[in-house]
Amino acid sequence: MGKGTPSKGKKNKASSHKTCRRCGKHSYHRRKKFCASCGFGHTAKLRQPSWRNRYRAFNGKKSFYR
Numbered sequence: 001m002g003k004g005t006p007s008k009g010k011k012n013k014a015s016s017h018k019t020c021r022r023c024g025k026h027s028y029h030r031r032k033k034f035c036a037s038c039g040f041g042h043t044a045k046l047r048q049p050s051w052r053n054r055y056r057a058f059n060g061k062k063s064f065y066r
């Protein structure tokens with residue numbers, strides 16, 4: 001089965017994400033075993049992509065790591 005319409009019928013069988021233990025968002029992937037939001041299960045540090053800090057970084061402030 002490919003990516004097309006027939007495969008969409010599988011989508012309701014199991015929820016792929018559940019509530020994350022670290023950030024509390026509903027982004028923890030059950031099969032992949034990591035959180036899409038904070039990276040829990042992947043990294044010990046909090047997942048902080050650069051594009052999240054872009055606004056502050058271009059604002060001229062170096063305190064974008066808090």
Ligand SMILES: [Zn+2]
Nearest residue numbers: 020023035038
């Ligand atoms: Zn998380």
